[in-house]
Amino acid sequence: MARWDPGAEERLKKAALELFTEHGYDNVTVTRIAERAGLTRRSFFRYFPDKREVLFAGSEQLPPAVASAVLAVAPGVAPLDAVLDALTSVGTRLAERVDGGRTRRAVIAASAELRERERTKFAAVTAAIRDALVRRGTDPDTAALLARTATVAFRHAFERWTESDGRTSFAECVDAVVATLRDAFTTRARAD
Amino acid sequence: MARWDPGAEERLKKAALELFTEHGYDNVTVTRIAERAGLTRRSFFRYFPDKREVLFAGSEQLPPAVASAVLAVAPGVAPLDAVLDALTSVGTRLAERVDGGRTRRAVIAASAELRERERTKFAAVTAAIRDALVRRGTDPDTAALLARTATVAFRHAFERWTESDGRTSFAECVDAVVATLRDAFTTRARAD
Numbered sequence: 001m002a003r004w005d006p007g008a009e010e011r012l013k014k015a016a017l018e019l020f021t022e023h024g025y026d027n028v029t030v031t032r033i034a035e036r037a038g039l040t041r042r043s044f045f046r047y048f049p050d051k052r053e054v055l056f057a058g059s060e061q062l063p064p065a066v067a068s069a070v071l072a073v074a075p076g077v078a079p080l081d082a083v084l085d086a087l088t089s090v091g092t093r094l095a096e097r098v099d100g101g102r103t104r105r106a107v108i109a110a111s112a113e114l115r116e117r118e119r120t121k122f123a124a125v126t127a128a129i130r131d132a133l134v135r136r137g138t139d140p141d142t143a144a145l146l147a148r149t150a151t152v153a154f155r156h157a158f159e160r161w162t163e164s165d166g167r168t169s170f171a172e173c174v175d176a177v178v179a180t181l182r183d184a185f186t187t188r189a190r191a192d
Numbered sequence: 193m194a195r196w197d198p199g200a201e202e203r204l205k206k207a208a209l210e211l212f213t214e215h216g217y218d219n220v221t222v223t224r225i226a227e228r229a230g231l232t233r234r235s236f237f238r239y240f241p242d243k244r245e246v247l248f249a250g251s252e253q254l255p256p257a258v259a260s261a262v263l264a265v266a267p268g269v270a271p272l273d274a275v276l277d278a279l280t281s282v283g284t285r286l287a288e289r290v291d292g293g294r295t296r297r298a299v300i301a302a303s304a305e306l307r308e309r310e311r312t313k314f315a316a317v318t319a320a321i322r323d324a325l326v327r328r329g330t331d332p333d334t335a336a337l338l339a340r341t342a343t344v345a346f347r348h349a350f351e352r353w354t355e356s357d358g359r360t361s362f363a364e365c366v367d368a369v370v371a372t373l374r375d376a377f378t379t380r381a382r383a384d
Binding site for chain 1: 307334
């Protein structure tokens with residue numbers, strides 16, 4: 001085991017993001033990322049299971065964090081509201097920790113492999129929300145639909161927040177997304 | 193080029209679905225699917241690029257079909273309504289052609305690889321809807337959000353329709369999904 005290197009993980013993430021942006025995700029090897037971070041290839045794999053995961057570090061904490069937050073909302077709150085409140089608080093904490101947001105988004109947008117991985121990550125969030133809603137007493141079919149819809153709202157709000165470069169709070173981004181969806185569904189209601 | 197065999201593609205699909213159900217998707221080879229369909233491995237690849245695609249045959253037609261349908265809706269119709277109308281008509285035609293719906297769903301649900309491929313397919317539908325909405329004059333950000341939400345509704349409606357074994361029309365499934373979402377967002381409006 002190598003000696004304790006507190007900055008290693010952050011250096012690897014920074015090096016990866018720089019190299020992906022400069023040369024394209026597909027053209028960068030793990031060895032090269034490690035070298036730029038002043039580490040070995042073996043050290044890289046001590047922190048990340050593969051090259052893709054360097055862009056999704058910590059994302060495995062998101063589904064359980066969201067599930068806990070949904071279960072922590074007062075029992076009488078309607079299911080979608082409970083999920084949106086939970087996602088707002090979890091997303092706000094996440095937004096404080098994320099850096100290189102726009103650069104990271106651009107790297108993911110340019111790679112089919114990374115977009116696929118991102119969709120898999122969001123699917124895990126959706127599943128966690130659905131299970132939490134069922135535990136709150138929502139029927140499984142409605143829980144699945146609301147979980148998918150809330151994940152779309154969350155993802156979209158996060159992208160807006162990233163685009164705003166921190167000028168807008170994450171909560172404001174969620175509110176704007178929800179307002180757009182509410183208006184869209186209300187128009188539909190009037191049309192019937 | 194082999195002689196014309198009009199039933200080959202359908203036989204391959206049927207054989208694949210049977211074998212996946214009997215032995216699990218991961219344990220079935222292309223050779224075995226071809227054999228059960230009375231064909232060679234080479235014939236399989238004349239119809240499908242890989243083992244996964246046998247479950248998604250024709251899905252490449254969905255994004256352009258949805259885009260055309262969105263663009264065909266009268267110009268004054270609100271964006272989400274235009275998309276839901278388009279998805280209802282495309283989905284209704286699709287529902288007439290799909291067979292083995294429940295079996296297929298169970299096979300996909302049991303495999304991480306197939307769920308991933310399915311998400312990629314739906315992402316292509318979302319992109320097609322977004323582009324069509326932008327061509328109708330919706331701003332790109334709203335178009336992306338509504339496209340994602342409509343795809344969730346479409347996917348959920350299709351799953352409900354599959355579960356109903358054809359007892360419910362696809363249009364009724366879409367209406368039920370939209371009603372659930374409308375109620376959820378209206379409750380949110382009242383809470384503000």
